[in-house]
Amino acid sequence: KAGVTQTPRYLIKTRGQQVTLSCSPISGHRSVSWYQQTPGQGLQFLFEYFSETQRNKGNFPGRFSGRQFSNSRSEMNVSTLELGDSALYLCASSSPDRAYGYTFGSGTRLTVV
Amino acid sequence: KNEVEQSPQNLTAQEGEFITINCSYSVGISALHWLQQHPGGGIVSLFMLSSGKKKHGRLIATINIQEKHSSLHITASHPRDSAVYICAVQINTDKLIFGTGTRLQVFP
Numbered sequence: 001k002a003g004v005t006q007t008p009r010y011l012i013k014t015r016g017q018q019v020t021l022s023c024s025p026i027s028g029h030r031s032v033s034w035y036q037q038t039p040g041q042g043l044q045f046l047f048e049y050f051s052e053t054q055r056n057k058g059n060f061p062g063r064f065s066g067r068q069f070s071n072s073r074s075e076m077n078v079s080t081l082e083l084g085d086s087a088l089y090l091c092a093s094s095s096p097d098r099a100y101g102y103t104f105g106s107g108t109r110l111t112v113v
Numbered sequence: 114k115n116e117v118e119q120s121p122q123n124l125t126a127q128e129g130e131f132i133t134i135n136c137s138y139s140v141g142i143s144a145l146h147w148l149q150q151h152p153g154g155g156i157v158s159l160f161m162l163s164s165g166k167k168k169h170g171r172l173i174a175t176i177n178i179q180e181k182h183s184s185l186h187i188t189a190s191h192p193r194d195s196a197v198y199i200c201a202v203q204i205n206t207d208k209l210i211f212g213t214g215t216r217l218q219v220f221p
Contacts, residue, residue, distance in 0.1 A: 033209070037154070043199065043211040056208040088154050101146055101161035102209075107154045 002026065004093050006105035013112050018079040021108045025072050025093030029103070032074040034066060037088040037107075046089075049074055081112045116140050119200050119212035126219050132187040134215045136200030139181065146209065147174050147185045148199040156199070159185070190219045 005024040013019050025032050033048035033056075045058040049068035066076040072093075078085055088109050092102040118137045126132055136145070147159040160167050160174040162183065167174050171190075176183040187194055200212040 035209070035211075042213050043201075043209075045208050045210065048208060058208070090154070090156060092156075101144075101158040103158065104148075104156040107156075109154070 004091060004103050004105035006089075006091055006108050008108060009106065011108060011110045013081050013110065015081055015083060015112055017081050018077060019081060019110060020075055020077045021089055021091075021110075023074045023076075023091035023093075023105055025074070025091075026095075026103055029093035029095050030072050031094045032068060032072065033092050033094075033102070034074070034076050035090045035092070036060075037090060038084075038086070043090075046076065078110075083112050086110060086112045115213070116210050117200055117202055117212040119215050121215060122213065124215055124217045126190050126217070128191055128219055128221050130190050130219075132190050132194075132217065132219075134185045134198050134200075134217070136183045136185070136212055137181060138183075138200075138202045138210075140202065140204060140210070142202040142204055144203040145176055145183050146201040146203060147183075148201060150197045150199060150214070152196075159198075161203075187217075190217075192219045192221050195219050 007022045031050045034046040037043045047066050048056040052068045063079045068074045088107045090107045092104045094102050120135050144163045146161050149157045162176040171188045173186040195218050197214045197216050199214045201209040
């Protein structure tokens with residue numbers, strides 16, 4: 001059974017640009033959640049999607065957005081990048097009953113220069 | 114005050130030692146998760162608890178809902194257990210709030 005796949009693994013962008021990150025969940029998992037990890041703030045919840053609907057959102061500015069497609073794949077977008085957006089972005093998927101908790105992807109490491 | 118507090122922040126141990134990492138939280142939760150993160154970033158889910166105790170190999174996790182406290186124990190620690198261990202509480206369906214992590218180093 002394939003795991004959670006995040007692409008790309010590494011990304012370097014310039015301030016002011018925008019970026020789109022992709023997450024493909026485990027087959028059958030309909031919930032995808034996104035997290036940002038930085039040395040200063042640790043892991044923080046960004047948002048969660050279930051069946052193409054955003055169910056929860058963390059305390060991040062509107063520059064951070066996401067969506068989920070009918071095949072449960074999810075994308076997150078960050079517009080007008082700032083240096084502080086440099087982070088490891090992780091997504092996780094879970095089965096509808098969450099019986100086995102979460103499966104995390106390997107993450108996308110974004111560097112903004 | 115953080116909603117999820119972990120202790121200790123750093124832990125060093127000799128191979129074979131019994132290790133305990135603690136997690137306290139201040140919010141209502143539907144479940145508590147213990148996660149392991151190795152250098153390079155990948156996160157592995159170790160346990161999901163809503164009550165009682167779970168065991169997997171040399172790892173044991175317990176939770177006391179009334180006291181809002183959980184512990185992760187590692188018996189007979191091994192250098193390959195060296196990692197950051199993160200406690201996370203689950204609220205509102207799939208929203209996780211994370212502790213700051215405990216960095217464990219086990220020396221041979």
